[in-house]
Amino acid sequence: MHEMSLAQSISEIVERVAKNNVASKVSRIKLTIGQLSGVDIPSLMQSLTICSQNTIFEKAEFEIERTEGSAWCMDCAKTVPLERIGNACPSCGNYHLSINGGTEFKVSEIILEIKE
Numbered sequence: 001m002h003e004m005s006l007a008q009s010i011s012e013i014v015e016r017v018a019k020n021n022v023a024s025k026v027s028r029i030k031l032t033i034g035q036l037s038g039v040d041i042p043s044l045m046q047s048l049t050i051c052s053q054n055t056i057f058e059k060a061e062f063e064i065e066r067t068e069g070s071a072w073c074m075d076c077a078k079t080v081p082l083e084r085i086g087n088a089c090p091s092c093g094n095y096h097l098s099i100n101g102g103t104e105f106k107v108s109e110i111i112l113e114i115k116e
Contacts, residue, residue, distance in 0.1 A: 069102030
């Protein structure tokens with residue numbers, strides 16, 4: 001399950017940012033996850049629950065921003081929406097596509113509570 005390794009990477013990022021900013025708590029973490037990234041969000045959230053136990057972000061709220069998949073169709077010469085890698089162009093039905101959106105996976109925001 002690669003979601004566990006993703007959760008561990010997120011945990012490392014959050015812990016490093018919190019430590020570097022002398023935070024007492026992490027209250028919110030925003031993730032940007034593309035529709036074509038191959039990430040199973042329920043599995044990721046379960047993995048994050050496990051990874052966050054006894055950490056500075058144990059009670060943090062997670063926000064998921066989901067970006068739509070898109071591709072450039074070489075036959076239509078336009079960007080088209082794409083729900084899944086391997087699907088045909090929804091406009092012309094051909095498969096000459098170059099993915100250009102929806103593969104993102106990143107920690108886009110961390111809200112910290114700083115020690116005073």
